[in-house]
Amino acid sequence: xxxxxxxxxxxxxxxxxxxxxxxxxxxxxGDVKGKLAKEDLPTPALIxxxxxxxxxxxxxxxxxLGKGRALRPHAKTHKCPEIAMRLIRSGAVGACAAKLSEAxxxxxGGVTGxxxxxxxxxxxxxxxxxxxxxxxxxxxxxxxxxxNVKDLNDAAGAGKVxxxxxxxxxxxxxxxxxxxxxxxxxxxxxxSMPNLKLAGIQAYAGQASHTVGFEARRRVSREAxxxxxxxxxxxxxxxxxxxxxxxxxxxxxxxxxxxxxITELQPGSFxxxxxxxxxxxxxxxxxxxxxxxxxxxxxxxxxxxxxxxAIVDGGLKAFSTDRAFPPQWRGGAELPYAFAGxxxxxxxxxxxxxxxxxxxxxxxIPHCDPSVNLxxxxxxxxxxxxxxxxxxxxxxxxx
Amino acid sequence: xxxxxxxxxxxxxxxxxxxxxxxxxxxxxGDVKGKLAKEDLPTPALIxxxxxxxxxxxxxxxxxLGKGRALRPHAKTHKCPEIAMRLIRSGAVGACAAKLSEAxxxxxGGVTGxxxxxxxxxxxxxxxxxxxxxxxxxxxxxxxxxxNVKDLNDAAGAGKVxxxxxxxxxxxxxxxxxxxxxxxxxxxxxxSMPNLKLAGIQAYAGQASHTVGFEARRRVSREAxxxxxxxxxxxxxxxxxxxxxxxxxxxxxxxxxxxxxITELQPGSFxxxxxxxxxxxxxxxxxxxxxxxxxxxxxxxxxxxxxxxAIVDGGLKAFSTDRAFPPQWRGGAELPYAFAGxxxxxxxxxxxxxxxxxxxxxxxIPHCDPSVNLxxxxxxxxxxxxxxxxxxxxxxxxx
Numbered sequence: 078x079x080x081x082x083x084x085x086x087x088x089x090x091x092x093x094x095x096x097x098x099x100x101x102x103x104x105x106x107g108d109v110k111g112k113l114a115k116e117d118l119p120t121p122a123l124i125x126x127x128x129x130x131x132x133x134x135x136x137x138x139x140x141x142l143g144k145g146r147a148l149r150p151h152a153k154t155h156k157c158p159e160i161a162m163r164l165i166r167s168g169a170v171g172a173c174a175a176k177l178s179e180a181x182x183x184x185x186g187g188v189t190g191x192x193x194x195x196x197x198x199x200x201x202x203x204x205x206x207x208x209x210x211x212x213x214x215x216x217x218x219x220x221x222x223x224x225n226v227k228d229l230n231d232a233a234g235a236g237k238v239x240x241x242x243x244x245x246x247x248x249x250x251x252x253x254x255x256x257x258x259x260x261x262x263x264x265x266x267x268x269s270m271p272n273l274k275l276a277g278i279q280a281y282a283g284q285a286s287h288t289v290g291f292e293a294r295r296r297v298s299r300e301a302x303x304x305x306x307x308x309x310x311x312x313x314x315x316x317x318x319x320x321x322x323x324x325x326x327x328x329x330x331x332x333x334x335x336x337x338x339i340t341e342l343q344p345g346s347f348x349x350x351x352x353x354x355x356x357x358x359x360x361x362x363x364x365x366x367x368x369x370x371x372x373x374x375x376x377x378x379x380x381x382x383x384x385x386x387a388i389v390d391g392g393l394k395a396f397s398t399d400r401a402f403p404p405q406w407r408g409g410a411e412l413p414y415a416f417a418g419x420x421x422x423x424x425x426x427x428x429x430x431x432x433x434x435x436x437x438x439x440x441x442i443p444h445c446d447p448s449v450n451l452x453x454x455x456x457x458x459x460x461x462x463x464x465x466x467x468x469x470x471x472x473x474x475x476x
Numbered sequence: 477x478x479x480x481x482x483x484x485x486x487x488x489x490x491x492x493x494x495x496x497x498x499x500x501x502x503x504x505x506g507d508v509k510g511k512l513a514k515e516d517l518p519t520p521a522l523i524x525x526x527x528x529x530x531x532x533x534x535x536x537x538x539x540x541l542g543k544g545r546a547l548r549p550h551a552k553t554h555k556c557p558e559i560a561m562r563l564i565r566s567g568a569v570g571a572c573a574a575k576l577s578e579a580x581x582x583x584x585g586g587v588t589g590x591x592x593x594x595x596x597x598x599x600x601x602x603x604x605x606x607x608x609x610x611x612x613x614x615x616x617x618x619x620x621x622x623x624n625v626k627d628l629n630d631a632a633g634a635g636k637v638x639x640x641x642x643x644x645x646x647x648x649x650x651x652x653x654x655x656x657x658x659x660x661x662x663x664x665x666x667x668s669m670p671n672l673k674l675a676g677i678q679a680y681a682g683q684a685s686h687t688v689g690f691e692a693r694r695r696v697s698r699e700a701x702x703x704x705x706x707x708x709x710x711x712x713x714x715x716x717x718x719x720x721x722x723x724x725x726x727x728x729x730x731x732x733x734x735x736x737x738i739t740e741l742q743p744g745s746f747x748x749x750x751x752x753x754x755x756x757x758x759x760x761x762x763x764x765x766x767x768x769x770x771x772x773x774x775x776x777x778x779x780x781x782x783x784x785x786a787i788v789d790g791g792l793k794a795f796s797t798d799r800a801f802p803p804q805w806r807g808g809a810e811l812p813y814a815f816a817g818x819x820x821x822x823x824x825x826x827x828x829x830x831x832x833x834x835x836x837x838x839x840x841i842p843h844c845d846p847s848v849n850l851x852x853x854x855x856x857x858x859x860x861x862x863x864x865x866x867x868x869x870x871x872x873x874x875x
Binding site: 122153198202222379382392398417420435447473475 | 601816852
């Protein structure tokens with residue numbers, strides 16, 4: 078550790094003192110390795126620690142592939158073509174995208190094997206979907222109602238392309254057609270359409286992924302996913318091939334891979350982790366630490382109005398606020414953070430920990446997906462060095 | 477009303493059926509007036525209704541200017557150069573920016589008279605500030621500690637520019653130097669620096685802006701702002717000119733303009749309004765309706781899993797979540813919305829209101845500033861027509 082620390086310091090000492098325009102030029106050229114350090118970054122900045130990130134990718138890939146399942150990680154977490162490509166190089170068959178526009182941005186970055194997990198609704202969007210399928214014919218589109226099946230089929234016919242369709246099954250609290258007869262009828266309808274091909278079943282059970290306690294989570298996930306497996310059997314009994322049953326999450330990755338009939342997993346958050354997932358509990362112990370926290374927001378102390386209060390430059394626009402808990406200083410509980418408006422966070426110094434204006438502090442994020450969606454760039458760091466800058470190309474693309 | 481509705485429908489009928497690529501081309505050319513309607517927009521989309529927006533701008537300008545105060549509206553709300561320029565054309569002296577990078581983006585869009593309300597801390601940022609001041613010498617920089625004053629002065633000297641500095645006074649729960657002797661000493665320090673010029677006092681009392689009830693709000697704001705007025709007097713008694721005392725918000729605009737010694741107001745949210753501000757109560761009545769809701773998120777119903785449940789395509793990435801209340805359907809209370817993850821919202825249809833997949837629904841936003849920060853474009857509409865597309869150029873720029 079010490080030796081590495083010294084080496085890093087030595088490398089960086091020679092590079093200090095970049096101007097902002099020089100940093101911008103480095104970033105634009107993608108030429109940052111060995112030239113840019115964390116201390117050069119403007120804050121608030123979103124950083125990913127590569128050692129932890131790479132370990133997370135390796136662990137998930139080895140587990141899922143080792144269990145004989147396919148891995149199609151959900152890109153709504155990271156929205157980075159670079160990360161999707163790294164996952165593909167580690168054995169993933171592609172990536173999930175929440176919406177069509179997210180898929181378009183990922184594909185523009187070279188990503189193949191896309192599954193769009195929300196139905197494409199509306200004339201303009203369906204037209205875009207057909208144009209997209211012409212370029213990426215392996216893309217799978219989720220559908221959950223009969224009219225949408227007809228609309229997709231008509232547009233595909235006009236566009237002279239055959240679309241892969243997955244039945245979005247309602248196994249959680251969001252989209253999807255209810256299981257049993259309605260879902261089976263939808264499958265038959267897809268099968269009967271000349272310009273559609275049934276790819277399989279999309280089944281995401283959000284209520285399972287964040288159930289606290291491993292045994293409770295296993296129960297919830299198995300119960301939620303059972304109708305997907307049953308639907309597949311029912312379709313195949315009718316002679317309708319259904320190669321794919323895809324679902325699961327970071328919280329259920331080691332539950333769903335033990336369930337017969339689930340062919341593919343689509344976890345997202347494992348690449349980064351967040352406080353929310355840390356709290357769900359693991360197989361042993363209260364903290365879910367199967368994957369490491371790799372994502373942090375780097376801030377600067379910009380004001381110290383009183384002895385017991387410091388203000389950092391990250392607030393509601395730097396962290397998502399959809400969870401009941403605030404960001405956590407990665408150094409521990411001594412610097413509790415409270416949101417102080419759009420642009421600032423307030424640290425209590427009553428615990429005795431001192432900070433000064435100009436100090437840089439890193440925070441663990443309450444919920445990774447919507448936090449990443451606030452940033453255009455992700456700085457990939459190893460120790461103090463920035464190795465790469467990844468474009469969050471699908472940021473804001475929820476259409 | 478009916479005649480206008482028919483006219484709008486007639487105009488649009490001739491334009492229907494744009495492809496997505498055609499819409500993109502229209503938007504890129506800025507050539508949308510009379511050619512693009514709300515129904516053409518991909519969802520979720522952020523829209524501003526021009527009639528309400530223009531009335532809000534007019535009302536605030538007339539009130540503040542009529543009271544003999546300057547208006548420098550805070551651009552952290554809208555982050556649009558186009559809106560800042562419209563406010564300037566309505567009499568504003570410029571715009572406030574929360575951070576340096578926000579100011580840079582606004583200036584690139586032509587905005588002048590910028591006041592940066594957070595101290596610029598760190599070597600690289602200070603260097604950028606100096607470069608910025610060379611291009612926009614009228615810019616005012618907030619400072620709240622002695623070392624930062626020295627750092628700015630040194631950098632300004634090296635850059636051969638004189639910076640305008642405002643004392644950021646701690647009148648709320650965020651940044652700023654405490655009032656009394658420390659603030660006075662900071663003012664003297666600024667005055668003594670060869671490369672700085674004291675512009676005045678920046679004093680934002682966030683606790684006042686959202687105090688519920690007009691009388692309570694008046695009390696809180698007057699108490700919070702009194703030290704700023706006193707500091708100005710103390711500086712002038714020492715022979716230090718202090719032309720500017722700037723602060724206030726949409727919640728206190730008609731309170732602070734009656735307070736002697738406050739020279740300038742910096743409200744932001746009045747251009748759009750949100751549920752949060754609707755709840756603070758007005759001078760008469762429980763709803764604060766001095767300004768109109770002009771900002772909405774347009775969504776599409778993408779799934780209807782059950783008779784009593786519909787899913788729209790706007791979730792945690794389409795609305796800010798920093799308030800305790802969810803988005804509200806603008807049609808009333810019949811379609812209560814609950815967040816359903818990153819990408820979706822769940823509507824209860826138990827009230828009897830029916831919707832179908834493909835229906836488009838508009839929602840009032842809980843808190844405008846962080847919601848706007850999720851979007852790249854703001855569609856400016858009049859009735860059903862899109863009149864303009866405004867770039868949210870400073871989106872994500874909290875650095």
